[in-house]
Amino acid sequence: MVLQSLDDDQAVETVTIPLAGKSSIADHMVIASGRSTRQVASMATKLADKIKQMTGRAVRIEGLPTADWVLIDAGDIIVHLFRPEVRSFYNLERMWNFGDAPASTMAQA
Structure with missing residues (x-):
């Protein structure tokens, strides 16, 4: 559901x-x-609403006012939404892969 919501909102990478x-x-x-702070904020808000509708639990969101990097804590799933420049600066993919195979990338249509 998380991946589908992000795909519907045209998230990249x-x-x-x-x-x-x-x-x-x-x-x-x-x-x-x-692609922009407006898109990041919109994706985060919509995703949080969808998670609440499906689970009945509110999620915790950090970073929404500036929307450069928004973190959504949905319990068993943590979602990070970035503007591209901020994402490349922090490079969370490399930090969290623990030397494993590359993280799986969802193909964009």
């Missing part, structure tokens, strides 16, 4: 990183970019 057995914070991490 969506990556999933499995964390099960590697970290106690979540089972999966999703990283994606938006």
Whole structure:
């Protein structure tokens, strides 16, 4: 559902990183970019609403006012939404891959 929501909102370079057995914070991490702060904020708001509708639980969101980097904590899934420049600066994919095979990238249509 998370990946579908991001795809529907035209997120770019969506990556999933499995964390099960590697970290106690979540089972999966999703990283994606938006083309602007407006798109990042919109994707985050819509995703948080969809998660609440499906699970009945509100998610925690950090970074929404500036929308350069928005973190959504949905329990077992952590979602990071970035503007491209901010994403390349922090390079979370490299930090969280633990030397494993490259993170899986969702193909964009």
